[in-house]
Ligand SMILES: Nc1ncnc2c1ncn2[C@@H]1O[C@H](COP(=O)(O)OP(=O)(O)OP(=O)(O)O)[C@@H](O)[C@H]1O
C-alpha cells in the first residue's frame with residue numbers, strides 16, 4: 001500500500017486503503033493462478049541437516065479493507081528432528097497464522113504469504129522443499145500425512161454423523177490403500193489403544209458426541225498418528241479441556257513423541273503448559289519472535305521483559321504471592337505498528353535506546369536469542 005493511499009489531508013482514507021489492498025490481493029491471486037511451478041522452483045537445501053523445518057523470515061499478511069495486518073512479520077526459527085518446539089505468546093500474536101502458513105491453510109484471498117520461506121525436509125531422505133512455493137496439489141500429499149495437525153476443538157474436525165471407527169479407518173485407508181478392511185480395522189483399534197482409550201473396540205462404533213471432550217481429543221491424536229507423520233502441529237490442543245485432562249493429554253503427546261519419533265510444534269498462550277515437554281521455546285509478540293532458546297534458557301534465564309512477564313503470570317505451587325503479575329497495557333494496533341520495539345509501551349525495563357528502531361537480535365549463547373536493547377552483560 002502506498003503512503004499516499006493511506007492518508008488524505010493527513011486523515012486515513014479508508015476507501016483508498018481498501019482499493020489498494022484489493023489490488024494487492026488480485027496481484028497475488030493472479031500470480032498463483034498463472035504460475036505452474038516446476039520442481040526446480042520449490043526444491044531447496046536445508047541450512048542444517050538436523051532440522052526438519054526451517055522458518056526463514058516468514059511474512060504472512062492479511063490485506064483487509066481497513067488496512068494490512070502483518071500477522072507474521074519476519075519469523076525465523078527451526079524445528080530440529082525429533083524435538084518438541086513450543087510457540088508461545090498472547091492471543092493474536094500470530095501463532096496460529098505461523099502454523100497455518102506451514103500447512104498452507106492461511107485463509108485466502110485476504111491472507112497471503114508475501115515473503116520468506118519454510119524449508120521442509122521430506123521423509124525417507126527425499127528432497128528438501130520450500131512449502132511456501134509448493135503447488136496446491138503437492139502440498140495436499142504432505143498435509144495430513146507427513147505433517148499432521150491437532151486442533152483446539154476436536155468437534156470441528158470430527159464429523160458428527162460418522163462413527164469413530166469409520167472416520168479413523170478412512171484416514172488410514174486414504175494413505176494406505178493397500179490394506180484390507182480387516183487390517184484397517186485392526187490398525188484403528190491399535191491406534192485407539194495407543195492413545196489410552198479403554199474399550200477401543202467398542203469406541204469404534206460410537207459417534208463423536210457420545211465421547212467426552214478428553215476422549216475426542218485422544219481420537220484426534222490417534223487420527224494424527226494414523227499416518228506416521230514426521231511433524232505434529234498441535235494448536236492449543238488442550239484449552240477446551242479441564243485441567244486434569246489437559247495434563248493427561250500433554251503427557252500422552254510427550255509419550256507418543258518418543259514412540260513414533262516425530263517432532264511436535266506445540267502452540268499455546270500458556271508458558272506453564274509447556275514447561276515439562278518442550279525442548280525449545282519460541283516466544284512471539286505482535287507477529288515477531290522476541291526471544292527463543294532451549295527450555296532451560298527460557299525458564300531459567302528469561303531475557304526479554306515480555307518473557308519475564310509471561311513467566312511471572314504463572315502460579316507456582318509452594319510460592320505464596322499476593323497477586324499474580326499481569327503485563328500492563330495492550331498489544332499495539334496490528335494495522336499501525338510502531339517503528340520502535342513493539343513492546344516498548346508496556347515495558348517496565350526500558351532503556352534510552354528503546355526510543356530507536358526495532359532492536360536487532362542479541363545472541364546470548366549458541367541457542368539463546370533475544371530482540372531487546374537491555375544490557376545483558378550485567379545479568
Ligand atoms: N482471516 C483473518 N483475517 C484478518 N486477520 C486475521 C485473520 N486471521 C488472523 N488474523 C489476524 O492475524 C493476527 C494473528 O492471529 P493468530 O490467529 O495467528 O493469533 P494467535 O497467536 O493464534 O492467537 P490465539 O492465542 O488467540 O489463538 C491477529 O491480529 C488476527 O486478528
Ligand SMILES: [Mg+2]
Pocket residue numbers: 095096097235
Ligand atoms: Mg491461535
